[in-house]
Amino acid sequence: MTEENKEMPQDISRRKFLRNTGYTVGGLAVGGILGSLIPWRKDDKTNNPPPPHEENFNQALMYFTPEQFKIAEAVTERIFPKDDNGPGAKELGVAFFIDHQLAGDWGFNARDYMQPPFYRGEKVQGYQGRLKRRDIFDIGLREIDNHSMQTFKKTFIELSGEEQDKILQDFEGDKVNVTTISPSGFFQMLRSATLEGVYSDPLYGGNRNMDGWKMRNYPGSQMAYADVIEKDFTKIKPQSLQSHMNH
Template sequence: MAEKDQEKKEDLSRRRFLKNSGIAVGSLAVGGALGSMIPWGTEEKDTNQAANQGANYNQALMFFTQAEFQTVEAAAERIFPEDDNGPGARDLGVGYYIDHQMAGSYGFNARDYMQPPFFHGEKEQGYQGRLKRREIFRIALREVQNYSHQEYGEGFAELTEEQQDSVLQAFQEDNVNVTTISASGFFDLLRSMTLEGVYSDPLYGGNINMDGWRMRNYPGNQMNYTDIIDKDFQEIEPESLRDHM
């Protein structure tokens, strides 16, 4: 009985401490662990939470400047434009996917052997230079802007769709004189990353709302198919890796 009475006293003491602590810290505790016990400011807090529920914090630049991002986004949109089948690269967040890749290990060529000596490789061997992908993008985007101003007097993002197509085609066909990189090599890299952004898991920044998968009726990253494997063919809603975290 003595032990039970002691436990009861400790429990009451613990509750009293929490209650008194909540009163003592006052408004400073709002939003913290103790703040949940205090009713002050809850209306404003709830309003802020509601406003942030729809925010996509994955859409934040990590490498590109705003001007570079606008050029990448516009170029990706011309490679994968919006049509009757669904959204284009811009609405799918492809620009953010490419930006995040450039900021990460892919942009640093972390898995590639990048030490000298460097030799001129055959075209089928792929890129053989010393520049990292992030450096290629930074140089190429500047050249895209220079070529756009040279040909049309405006930056790439301000050009008409037909003019943008003309600029990209000039890079694709190596009709742009770029000294440090291959113009067509940059276009191939941009095209490849655009398609990756369209069809990658939304966790990586692109394929917003999994609409890229929906256009292909692709189910995404399902954990398993045990509940439908013995049934007739059916379309299922795609799932992201985030859905299983």
Template sequence: MADNNSNNPKNTNEVTDPGRRSFVKNTGIAVGGVAGGALLGGLFSSRSKNDSNSNTAADKGSGKEKRYEEARMYFTRIADFAILEQAVERIFPEDDNGPGAIELGVPYYIDKQLAGPYGSNVGDYRQGPFIGSKAAASDSSLDRGQIFINGLRTMDAESQKRFDTNFVKATEDQQLEIMTDFADDKVEVKGISSKGFFNLLRSTTLEGAYCDPLYGGNRDMKGWKMKEYPGAIASYAHMIEEDQFVKMDQVSLTDYQPK
């Protein structure tokens, strides 16, 4: 699919608002009490579209500190990466509880994973028969990198078809409508079911939000800080008998490596 960064006519059709609550209910994002913080609270908050686009990869020169470890390794097209940013931000949006997926570095976490053995399914059983368009990610003939490219570009194509604008420029409600239809398996994606792609996108988004920063996500351990999760603590022996909750500073695996 060719890049489409041109300005499109403003859509005049009314769009039914699926609502954040419906989106959470239908896609199973609310996974019990564990899904607090930005994941659950943020999905019920609203943000302006201008705010949600303010941290996209295309926005350069914003005055923020440049992070040299955050560079695209798998996504050669910035347009694909921008779609990824908006998609993961809809799943894990910024809200009063803390940062969203973009600020947590989730898109770069996913990019790094796809650039390595995970993205090309190294070590997985890769012989047929394959299910095709009804496949989950584990049953597709495509590797995970190809699944992401096909899924993201199909999201963009759906936005063009429905709203006459690309996915990045669509409103938040329009993006949620498309993603809800992906989760409900109502969209055709080459080589995999749309539900299979959405499930893969959702799981990697959560991984990027809460992984050890060593792996490229959970920037500055902010995902852990929202949960008051201490991270890679070597031992709890000194506090195991405490009756009250003990708040601790976060520790990454990199803190155990010699300087």
């Protein structure tokens, strides 16, 4: 046995070590995985490792800065707050959904016609400008914080729920002096993205644990109803696209 093998703890087999290191990216262990590579000390008081913790790697930032994410999380929670019916946007991971969308085609307006000339369109025509959605969110979230400081001398996440509602109502009513974007247009985009995050498939980052669907008794992405269509049923346990991909 080589000196290197002698140094390898016996409670980690070489196969297990190689399998676990397969979860590293660019030499950096993805959050939570590094702990599984290190054996628990033999002199631990219980002599037992803690229970396994299932990491949700879909809950990771792809576009937002941590500061932007905190504002987006607080804003979406006011738009879709937690109540007696179930969790709010924060628990449902809606800010992660929006973050992932901004990092992809939606954030780049990849499927929209974005060539000039640019004219102010009617409200029923939707957005008609040159800025990409990711640019609009960058500006909008910054201006939400700026308006909070101007109005209450606090950042948005430091405000009470009622004060946060006042800031958002000012955006909705175009009562904010912003020249680069339409405040009401940004609010409507933010509201739509929030609801999409609440009810989208969990594969896309929101609707955590399918709780958004459960509040509506929505069955989700069922492959077929052949086994229940002739039965007297009112509810079906929801399924996500991710569950089908795992089979």
